[in-house]
Amino acid sequence: MTAIKNPMTRLGVASSAVLLALGGEAFAASELKSDDFVGISFWLISMALIASTAFFFLETQRVAGKWKTSLTVSGLVTLIAAVHYFYMRDVWVATGSTPTVYRYIDWLITVPLLMVEFYLILSAITKVPVGVFWRLMIGTLVMLVAGYVGEAGYVGVWPAFIVGMIGWAYILYEIFLGEAGKINASQAPASVQSAFNLMRLIVTFGWAIYPVGYFFGYLTGGDPASSMKALNVIYNLADVLNKIAFGVIIWSVAVSETDKTAK
Numbered sequence: 001m002t003a004i005k006n007p008m009t010r011l012g013v014a015s016s017a018v019l020l021a022l023g024g025e026a027f028a029a030s031e032l033k034s035d036d037f038v039g040i041s042f043w044l045i046s047m048a049l050i051a052s053t054a055f056f057f058l059e060t061q062r063v064a065g066k067w068k069t070s071l072t073v074s075g076l077v078t079l080i081a082a083v084h085y086f087y088m089r090d091v092w093v094a095t096g097s098t099p100t101v102y103r104y105i106d107w108l109i110t111v112p113l114l115m116v117e118f119y120l121i122l123s124a125i126t127k128v129p130v131g132v133f134w135r136l137m138i139g140t141l142v143m144l145v146a147g148y149v150g151e152a153g154y155v156g157v158w159p160a161f162i163v164g165m166i167g168w169a170y171i172l173y174e175i176f177l178g179e180a181g182k183i184n185a186s187q188a189p190a191s192v193q194s195a196f197n198l199m200r201l202i203v204t205f206g207w208a209i210y211p212v213g214y215f216f217g218y219l220t221g222g223d224p225a226s227s228m229k230a231l232n233v234i235y236n237l238a239d240v241l242n243k244i245a246f247g248v249i250i251w252s253v254a255v256s257e258t259d260k261t262a263k
């Protein structure tokens with residue numbers, strides 16, 4: 001075997017191998033039934049997350065220096081999510097119950113990382129006050145802590161939902177009307193502005209899928225078993241968009257910006 005010299009290639013190969021081992025290890029735990037569509041979605045997404053992780057890490061070699069960190073962060077998001085999906089998948093397939101704790105531990109790490117991406121994209125171009133970063137973090141924490149205490153049954157599902165919505169609204173305010181939005185509008189080049197706009201669309205419409213999932217899971221007063229199926233399938237689809245597609249957007253901007261400056 002030839003030695004792999006590039007450290008990023010090694011990182012990509014090593015992390016993919018670890019993920020494969022973890023994914024395989026969970027396999028024997030319980031059998032996936034052919035009509036368990038929620039379980040099937042957990043499986044499909046686990047695999048897509050592994051592949052995305054390898055892809056983002058490997059592609060860091062191909063882009064200009066200032067984009068490498070963003071792509072690495074995208075890979076970390078899908079890596080962390082992949083590991084959590086293995087556990088969530090097992091909980092669901094074995095017990096049919098909602099893996100709330102694993103879900104929120106995942107979100108608690110990956111959502112702040114996604115917020116870091118915003119900051120990185122802007123910082124690649126201009127000096128961004130660190131206050132922008134902390135305000136996005138505060139909004140994120142309020143949103144997620146409220147969602148967790150609601151779903152885990154510590155407080156009523158409605159008050160938790162409302163507080164969570166306020167946290168999200170605050171993030172939207174910051175990226176559209178607050179300082180982050182203003183920096184983008186006044187200083188960023190066209191390609192970065194379009195990436196920033198796409199990311200804003202993701203945080204507006206992509207993230208809106210999560211409260212919809214919460215609504216169908218807890219707020220309709222419907223049959224608990226079908227509510228839990230709806231909740232998990234909606235959260236799973238939302239993760240494909242917000243973790244994988246979000247990374248692909250950053251990747252495509254990074255590649256086109258790199259090719260432009262190379263010419």
Ligand SMILES: *C/C=C(C)/C=C/C=C(C)/C=C/C1=C(C)CCCC1(C)C
Nearest residue numbers: 147161164165168207210211214242
């Ligand atoms: C990778 C995971 C992501 C991007 C998760 C995002 C989660 C949200 C945007 C959750 C939002 C919620 C509300 C806006 C209201 C309260 C309930 C939540 C936590 C589901």
